[in-house]
Amino acid sequence: MNIYVDFDDCLCETARYFSKLADELFGLNIPYEQIKYFNLQKSFSLTDEQYDEMMMKGHTPQVLLSYDETPGAIETINSWLDKGHDVKIITGRPFSAFDASRQWLNQHGLERVELFCLNKYGRDTFLKGSTFTLELEDYYKMHFDYAVEDSPSAFKFFNHLPELKVLVFDRPWNQDCEFPNQNYKRCLDWKKIREIAG
Numbered sequence: 556m557n558i559y560v561d562f563d564d565c566l567c568e569t570a571r572y573f574s575k576l577a578d579e580l581f582g583l584n585i586p587y588e589q590i591k592y593f594n595l596q597k598s599f600s601l602t603d604e605q606y607d608e609m610m611m612k613g614h615t616p617q618v619l620l621s622y623d624e625t626p627g628a629i630e631t632i633n634s635w636l637d638k639g640h641d642v643k644i645i646t647g648r649p650f651s652a653f654d655a656s657r658q659w660l661n662q663h664g665l666e667r668v669e670l671f672c673l674n675k676y677g678r679d680t681f682l683k684g685s686t687f688t689l690e691l692e693d694y695y696k697m698h699f700d701y702a703v704e705d706s707p708s709a710f711k712f713f714n715h716l717p718e719l720k721v722l723v724f725d726r727p728w729n730q731d732c733e734f735p736n737q738n739y740k741r742c743l744d745w746k747k748i749r750e751i752a753g
C-alpha cells in the first residue's frame with residue numbers, strides 16, 4: 556500500500572503550540588478547542604502583520620523541533636513500514652522548514668519515511684518566495700491508497716484518486732466540513748486509523 560500522511564496536526568500537535576504562541580505574542584486567549592478555522596489568521600482574528608509574525612516564529616527550526624508527537628502516530632507508521640508499505644509525509648510547510656522537519660522525523664524514529672513539501676495552501680505571505688520540493692505535476696504522478704489529513708483545504712489534492720480512502724484526523728477546525736465522498740472517514744485518533752488501514 557501507498558500511504559500519504561500530512562505532518563502538522565496529524566503527526567504532531569502544531570495548533571496547540573500556535574494557541575500558546577498567540578497568547579504569548581498578542582495576549583489572545585483562544586484555546587485549541589476553539590480554533591474553528593484551519594486558517595489561523597481567521598481563527599485568531601489577526602492582522603496580516605500579526606499573522607506573518609506568528610507564522611515566522613512557528614516555523615523557526617527551534618520551534619519546529621519542539622512540537623509534541625500526536626499519540627500513536629509514530630508507532631502506527633513504523634508498523635506500516637515494517638509490513639512493507641510505502642509512507643510519504645506530504646507537508647504544506649515550505650522548503651525552508653525542510654531540514655528541521657526532517658530532523659524531527661529522525662529524532663522521533665521515523666528515519667525511514669520520505670518527506671515532501673507541497674504548496675498546499677498558497678501561503679506565500681509569511682515567507683516571501685517560498686519554495687517547495689514537490690511540484691504539483693510530480694505529486695499527481697504519485698498514487699496513494701490511504702491518506703491521513705486534517706485540513707479541508709487539502710482535500711482538493713485527492714480529487715484525482717477516486718478510490719483513495721481519506722482518514723480525516725478529527726480536529727476542531729474540520730468539524731463542520733463536508734466530506735467530498737464516502738471514502739472519507741473521520742478518525743478520532745491513531746488507534747482508529749490503525750483499525751481502518753491495518
Ligand SMILES: [Mg+2]
Nearest residue numbers: 561563564705
Ligand atoms: Mg495538517
